[in-house]
Amino acid sequence: MGFFDRLKDGLSKTRSQINAIVKSEGALSDDFFDALEDALIAADIGMELAERIIEDLRGEIKKRGINSAGGAYTLLKEMLAEDLTVTKTAEDFPPKPWVILVVGVNGVGKTTTIGKLASEMRRQGKQVMLGAADTFRAGAIEQLKIWSDRTGSDFVAQHEGADAASVAFDAMEAAKNRGTDVLILDTAGRLHVKVNLMNELEKILRVIKRNTPHAPNEILLVVDATTGQNAIKQAEAFNEAAGGLTGLVITKLDGTAKGGVAIALTRRFNVPIRKIGVGEGIDDLQDFDAKAYVEAMFGEL
Ligand SMILES: Nc1nc2c(ncn2[C@@H]2O[C@H](COP(=O)(O)OP(=O)(O)O)[C@@H](O)[C@H]2O)c(=O)[nH]1
Ligand SMILES: [Mg+2]
Structure with a gap:
């Protein structure tokens, strides 16, 4: 029966x-x-x-x-x-704040990607906060501030040269106090001084985890598609420093005619490509569609 x-x-x-x-x-x-x-x-x-x-x-x-x-x-x-017919799953109730740590070499498009991500999440009705933990480069804080204004996101920063981990801590506290849905932390990418980079990232991670054990929820590595095979070396260094990358963002795909780096990266690190950047504008961020990507490179599947 x-x-x-x-x-x-x-x-x-x-x-x-x-x-x-x-x-x-x-x-x-x-x-x-x-x-x-x-x-x-x-x-x-x-x-x-x-x-x-x-x-x-x-x-x-x-x-x-x-x-x-x-x-x-x-x-x-x-x-x-x-x-x-309850259709909600655990994924519909992410912990608050959902903390995204964005890492990558200088100039790959971290800050721009953060702005685009914030814009997308704001459109979904989420309360977003941007934390300026890239305290190293002149102008980095102001650049992120502009994105926070454009997207209607909250903003937490200290002064240039401040301790990045301390900014991360401030942002975590502010996000908790304000009931922020998503906190996105920008970081510096000084790959040429690898030891410093490692120390700084490790410290940021330590501070975040001590503050909120479930965080960071995502560690996104941003990679510039136009750098070709060098992207693999960068990713290796950051994977070592940050540990546990959860996703990749591949930027400047509008500036390359190749794109094979995406395949090399996912194979090597076995983490998903969360987003792709296809321009400098606020809407130039797309979900990654593996089939469409392969078809664009090699023709219809
Ligand atoms: N063409 C193109 N340019 C991009 C893209 N993403 C970022 N950029 C540009 O790359 C440069 C560096 O970006 P930025 O966000 O400051 O990089 P960061 O140093 O990693 O924070 C800026 O001029 C951006 O406008 C993209 O997807 N396509
Ligand atoms: Mg930046």
């Missing part, structure tokens, strides 16, 4: 009681509601919940002006079906 047949069979007695009342064109008597409640209890819904469901049903019946047992029974079934 199949699963549905067994359910049908197991509840046949209470169902036929209800059907008898429905067929006799009975009014909405207490007997009828008792029979419904008994059926719910017989189905293992639990006494307390059964009572609550019948109460809700009575309220809904009043609201809709239903006056036949048949109509009420149909309504009950509709309400139960609705109860059973």
Whole structure:
């Protein structure tokens, strides 16, 4: 016997009681509601919940002006079906703040990508905060500030030369206090002084994790597609420094006729390409579509 047949069979007695009342064109008597409640209890819904469901049903019946047992029974079934169609999953309730740490060499497009990402998330109705943990380069803070203004995102920064980890800490605290949905942290990319870079990133990560154990939720490495094979070396250095990259962003795909670096990178690091950059504008950020990408390089699949 199949699963549905067994359910049908197991509840046949209470169902036929209800059907008898429905067929006799009975009014909405207490007997009828008792029979419904008994059926719910017989189905293992639990006494307390059964009572609550019948109460809700009575309220809904009043609201809709239903006056036949048949109509009420149909309504009950509709309400139960609705109860059973909860489609939300854990992914619909990300922890707050969702913290994205953006890393990569100078000039690859980190800050620009952050601006584009912020714009996209703001359009989804999220409250976004940008943290200026690239304290190294002149103008980096101001550049991020401009993106925060353009996108209506909150902004946390200190002064140029400040300790990046301290900025990260401030931003984490501010994001928690303001109920921010997504905090995106910009960082410096001084690959030529690898030891410093490692130390700085490690410190930022340590501070973030100590502040909020679930964070960072994403570590995105931004890579410039026009750098070709050198991108692999960069990614290796950052993977070592930041550890646990969760995604890649490949920028400036509008400036290369190749694009094979995407394949080399995903193969090497086995992390998804979260976004691709196809221009300098605020809307020039796209989801990565693997099939379309391969087709663009090698023709229709
Ligand atoms: N053509 C093109 N230029 C980009 C793209 N992303 C960023 N840029 C440009 O690359 C330069 C460096 O970007 P920036 O965000 O400052 O890089 P960062 O140093 O990694 O923060 C800027 O002139 C950006 O406008 C892209 O997808 N396409
Ligand atoms: Mg930058």
